[in-house]
Amino acid sequence: MSSLAIEVSGLEKKFGQQTVLKGIDLAVPQGKIVALLGPNGAGKTTLINILSTLVTPDAGSAKVAGYDVVRSKEEVKRSISLTGQFAAVDEALSSEENLRMMGRLCGLSCSEARLRASELLEHFGLTEVARKRVKTFSGGMRRRLDLAVSLVVRRPIIFLDEPTTGLDTRSRRALWDIILDLSASGVTVFLTTQYLEEADQLADTIAVISGGRIVAHGTPTEMKARIGGEVVELRNAQDDVIREIPTGGSIAEVKDILDSLVHSAEEGTRISIRRPSLDDVFLALTATEKGASL
Numbered sequence: 001m002s003s004l005a006i007e008v009s010g011l012e013k014k015f016g017q018q019t020v021l022k023g024i025d026l027a028v029p030q031g032k033i034v035a036l037l038g039p040n041g042a043g044k045t046t047l048i049n050i051l052s053t054l055v056t057p058d059a060g061s062a063k064v065a066g067y068d069v070v071r072s073k074e075e076v077k078r079s080i081s082l083t084g085q086f087a088a089v090d091e092a093l094s095s096e097e098n099l100r101m102m103g104r105l106c107g108l109s110c111s112e113a114r115l116r117a118s119e120l121l122e123h124f125g126l127t128e129v130a131r132k133r134v135k136t137f138s139g140g141m142r143r144r145l146d147l148a149v150s151l152v153v154r155r156p157i158i159f160l161d162e163p164t165t166g167l168d169t170r171s172r173r174a175l176w177d178i179i180l181d182l183s184a185s186g187v188t189v190f191l192t193t194q195y196l197e198e199a200d201q202l203a204d205t206i207a208v209i210s211g212g213r214i215v216a217h218g219t220p221t222e223m224k225a226r227i228g229g230e231v232v233e234l235r236n237a238q239d240d241v242i243r244e245i246p247t248g249g250s251i252a253e254v255k256d257i258l259d260s261l262v263h264s265a266e267e268g269t270r271i272s273i274r275r276p277s278l279d280d281v282f283l284a285l286t287a288t289e290k291g292a293s294l
């Protein structure tokens with residue numbers, strides 16, 4: 001494998017008259033976590049589907065683990081794990097049975113499959129519920145199982161399509177720990193998310209897709225630096241944010257804003273000055289897309 005786990009160049013995809021991807025360029029080094037952010041319908045799942053060989057691109061090229069996703073589908077499939085938004089596990093079976101079944105499907109012997117299932121149940125905190133039917137699981141337990149099932153066979157690259165959508169904060173954090181562990185063990189993680197905080201916490205780099213193109217790619221810190229300096233935040237007496245004023249970050253500019261607020265702000269208004277957040281970056285980068293929302 002080259003030092004790049006994923007290499008995408010000029011990738012295009014149309015569905016009927018709709019051009020979803022208009023020339024995607026992206027490079028992901030081995031062992032890193034990259035988060036793909038974009039408004040609903042921006043093409044995140046389409047890109048994951050192309051990289052995991054489920055959808056064929058119309059133009060451009062993509063290599064995963066050094067293999068071309070069109071010409072070397074089997075090699076790509078053997079190099080990746082994929083956990084989709086709606087991963088397939090059999091709800092009538094227990095988590096242990098699902099894991100053992102997947103192990104057997106992936107070519108493990110009976111005893112290897114049993115051993116791998118018990119390792120994964122332990123690692124994902126599911127040992128106590130190993131014999132319960134999956135249909136009785138909470139959303140968090142179910143997501144952990146989805147991820148465990150996709151890791152039965154160890155692969156160097158894992159694609160996670162919105163791995164924590166709909167989970168509560170505790171379950172989300174538990175999954176983050178697992179994803180960080182995977183990365184620490186050398187696995188490359190390519191994930192899509194609707195949660196900017198998730199990208200901020202997990203990702204080595206963030207790529208923002210908008211209008212069919214990658215409009216920005218960099219570390220969370222670089223992304224925040226792109227949109228400039230501190231934001232002056234105004235809160236009312238109930239501590240609700242009532243206004244956010246972006247600044248260039250210079251003392252003079254912040255002073256001018258504060259001076260003007262001395263006269264115009266309502267009684268009881270409090271101010272704070274904060275670094276720009278990824279929300280600010282995301283909104284600035286995708287602002288041109290009418291109707292787009294996270």
Ligand SMILES: Nc1ncnc2c1ncn2[C@@H]1O[C@H](COP(=O)(O)OP(=O)(O)OP(=O)(O)O)[C@@H](O)[C@H]1O
Nearest residue numbers: 015016018020038039040041042043044045046047
């Ligand atoms: N198989 C398909 N046939 C026709 N149109 C499709 C197909 N797959 C995706 N699309 C369209 O392509 C666009 C991008 O969809 P995609 O699911 O890749 O976006 P997304 O960024 O993952 O969105 P979300 O955040 O809502 O999951 C959408 O307008 C969708 O309707």
